Amino acid sequence: xxxxxxxxxxxxxxxxxxxxxxxxLISKIAPDVKTEVILFQVMTSLAHYVIAGEASVxxxxxxxxITHITKKAKEYLNKTGESLKxxxxxxxxxxxxxxxxxxxxxxxxxxxxDLIAMSTHGRSGLSRLTFGSITDKVLRTAGVPVLVVRAxxxxxxx
Numbered sequence: 001x002x003x004x005x006x007x008x009x010x011x012x013x014x015x016x017x018x019x020x021x022x023x024x025l026i027s028k029i030a031p032d033v034k035t036e037v038i039l040f041q042v043m044t045s046l047a048h049y050v051i052a053g054e055a056s057v058x059x060x061x062x063x064x065x066i067t068h069i070t071k072k073a074k075e076y077l078n079k080t081g082e083s084l085k086x087x088x089x090x091x092x093x094x095x096x097x098x099x100x101x102x103x104x105x106x107x108x109x110x111x112x113x114d115l116i117a118m119s120t121h122g123r124s125g126l127s128r129l130t131f132g133s134i135t136d137k138v139l140r141t142a143g144v145p146v147l148v149v150r151a152x153x154x155x156x157x158x
């Protein structure tokens with residue numbers, strides 16, 4: 001059934017909303033299947049802006065800064081996975097940089113996952129048009145099923 005599940009996370013409580021559903025899915029639907037959960041984070045902006053007066057310029061992070069950001073991402077993923085690990089679920093972590101939706105689909109292909117489980121803000125209307133939707137892009141381009149979990153309102157507005 002679902003032997004490998006990719007769970008994209010962005011460091012927010014909204015992003016983590018899918019974890020409870022993944023845990024339930026594994027325990028209720030596939031308790032006899034040895035499932036591997038891959039917690040995945042995409043670092044989307046590896047540059048910052050330097051502002052001088054009215055001018056600004058985008059400056060890429062140094063290798064040292066990128067190493068630090070990647071280390072922090074992996075620490076977050078490992079800490080987030082502790083709850084699943086304590087319940088006997090095999091958890092792996094992976095971090096990448098680039099455009100979130102593209103990297104999620106790419107990781108799903110490379111890691112040969114059976115399911116992508118991700119959370120959504122549940123935006124609609126102008127907000128959705130303005131911010132776009134990583135979830136929509138993943139739904140349209142992924143080659144595997146995508147479980148979409150709408151984050152609880154208190155998480156979205158926090």
